[in-house]
Amino acid sequence: MTFGQLNAGSSDVGTPGGEDPRNLALQSADGLLEQNDEASIEMHEVEGLSLGRIVTRRFFRHRAAMICLIILAIVVVLAFTSQGIDAFGVQIHGWWMWTYAQVPDVINGGEPTLSLVPFNIGIHPLGQDTVGHDMFAQVMRGTQQSLMIVFLAGIVSTFIGVTLGSIAGYFGGWIDAVLMRLTDITIIVPFYLIAAIVGQTVGGAGPAFLGIFLGALLWTTLARLVRGEVLALREREFVEAAKVAGASDARIIFRHILPNTVGVIIVSATLTMSATILTEAAISFLGFGVRSPDTSLGLIISQYQAAFSTRPWLFWWPGLFIVVIALTINFIGDGLRDAFDPRQRRGLTRRARRERAMEVERATAAAAGSAS
């Protein structure tokens, strides 16, 4: 056989003579040659980058997701700085002149003072309700509460879903059967009924409780998704390699398998969160969520539903913020899914398309010329 010769031959190509033998051995056979031999064209895009960096780069290039990330950040900053923080015993005052609990005099029937031409914010830019609450303060407080509920629900549901899903998928057998039946039971429970009963009994327990409660019911989809992923990954050879290396079950699940399902988890979590803001609105609208004098976006809408024809601004602003939060979270989730999907391939840019057209024309003309 001539393997030795082949190797020697490629060393000669790979390095100029006169280097020390280690370098020769290292660079020759593999470092340079093999990579050139095999590197497929698609790899150029990801050369020299870690997986995390590739994902980040793809995400930052997703225009819709980036715009939505900025909008959501603005909403969060606006809500939390304007009204300050008043939760879990911490109190910091915001910069807005009114708080959500203050009841100033009603001016001009509560009409919004915001006008764009000429630009003027006025004393109550989003108007006042019948009693005199400043709507901007109300909406900001509502946004705060709704966001808190959304993120709590997202964290709780993700935690439960990932844990149960991965355990069920990895161990299989009776553990899988028990956990999946538990999931089925949670799915068939009539959600709004439970919400109504719980809301009635522990009513007014605050947004934190509501968030955790929602999270405790919304984990089922994620659990099933993660279980499916884990079932597939469990058969991959790197998991067997880890077993042979002596890794424990916990290490295999948490260090080897779960990091590979992160795409599914993030996407599902963001979708759950954007669904939660609507659910919270619905529950508060029905009167089982956040209670007055505190407020949430859903509650504001519920309180003023009768005023829709007379004072529509009481409706517009909380509605707008619900839509904005739900949409931005959805788009961010979309961007993350694209970023984590390695099969996602972007089409041609405008410049590339123009160059392609020119090049093809030129080459075809050349070929035709030489053929005739």
Next chain:
Amino acid sequence: MSTPNPAPTADAATPILQVERLDLDFWVDGVWYPAAKGLSYDVKAGEVLAIVGESGSGKSSSSMALLGLTPQNGRVAGSAKLGGKELIGIPDGRLRSIRGKDVAVIFQEPMTALNPVYTIGFQIGESLRTHLDMTPVEAEARAIELLTMVEMPTPETTVKKYPHQLSGGQRQRAMIAMAISCDPLLLIADEPTTALDVTVQAEILDLMRNLRSRLNSAIILITHDMGVVADLADKVIVMKDGAIVENGTVDQIFARPTHPYTQQLLAAVPRLQLSDREAVTLSRGSDAPVLQLTDVAIEYPKHGRVPAFRAVEGFTLDIHPGEVVGLVGESGSGKTTVGRASVGLLPVKEGSLVVQGVDLATVSRSKLREVRRSIGIVFQDPGSSLNPRFPIGQSIGEPLLLSKTAEGSQLAHRVEELLDQVELPRSFRNRYPHELSGGQRQRVGIARALALKPSLLVADEPTSALDVSVQARFLDLLQGLQRELQFACLFISHDLAVVDMLAHRIAVMNKGHLVEVGTPDQILRHPKDPYTQRLIAAVPVPDPTEQRERRESRRVA
């Protein structure tokens, strides 16, 4: 039963396909990367042109570009004329009427190329009815005719079967029947036998040779297997990095390759030597075997309504320290099952499987973990055997970390040592698997398997996913490491030539049973069992003249 080809270009003088200065580029990250550069070749009726090259050389994508099947980010320039008519740059509608009718494709993996929810008959009928005016009844009759032509057993019943009900070889026959359904002028066969076992491969190659003379189509054969080229091709093009480096007749290329790359490619192909040769001798002491399997049976447990499946039965084999034993057999013969059971990944149902004096059939979980430290395993698929989220250094270091043999700087030092041993640059420890080529990943796999200095290494088809030249370098490395570190090795492979190179002894498996064990000379040069004889006869030899003789002798036998 063959129908005369209606092609106007059937006379041998004019080529069916004329490709001239074909360029193919892909737009990646702001730059055009060439996948094919100025390809020019032509194929005549009844002629087989083989396009040979390693993965990434552009042989598949340039052929698909003829059909306009280029990914969205690709551009094609140049000229390709089929029977005098230009193919490049014509509208999609015209291309669609050419695809499947004038140009047909046989794909590598028939399981994925056939739609699992339709019957074979329906799928053949579909391509017939798209291009020809036929009633469903006529189409089915023609489908049966075609299946008879590709020598499908019981075509009348097969026509109503679904792809999963057929074996790999039968699926490939169905695929071929579909491709020839409209009497194509040009047939593109993209690695048509790579996914098949050698004996099945031999049958499919026979069939294709048979059909070539009957249909008088031009055939483009895309492959990396020099044996297949020697068996089937008339002309050969060798491609490297998107360009043609050499072309000529098959005898020219094999007998007098002029380009260094072609020479290198041919030298890298492991050859099964059928004449006697110097035996690899092993001075075996009286040491106790590292791995001892006695009457082992391995079962896949019953799953729902699927009954338990006995993959291996009555299997007996010893491996002594420092010995390399090759385990060969076709897919489904249970060879991988034996390998996985040897590292304790599958439970042993009957018999005893002793590793280093510990019986894995009755071992406790904690004891198993301890035994595994003396076993390493290299997996088949380098793409899936490394955790994509771990840097290389972490993957290699994991066994060391978990067995608490090394920590901190000591661990880092050992990882570097292992990278040196497998001839990878030390800087690779911070890279991720997706940045490495297949051959490099497989080296990482070996480094990890050797991290704990095992006394037994199980290598499960470690080279089947690699290109020939990469495979050659990999085997060279493995052989060197084995000599240096003196571990025992169970080398599982379907490639007899590879096993011939490495092994001190060879064991042949068929349908879960051990057929024959012996030295390479006994097994490969003087096989006793008829199954082994058949296996050896089916291996294509990368030499057209010798392959022709072997083919004749096989036909006579």
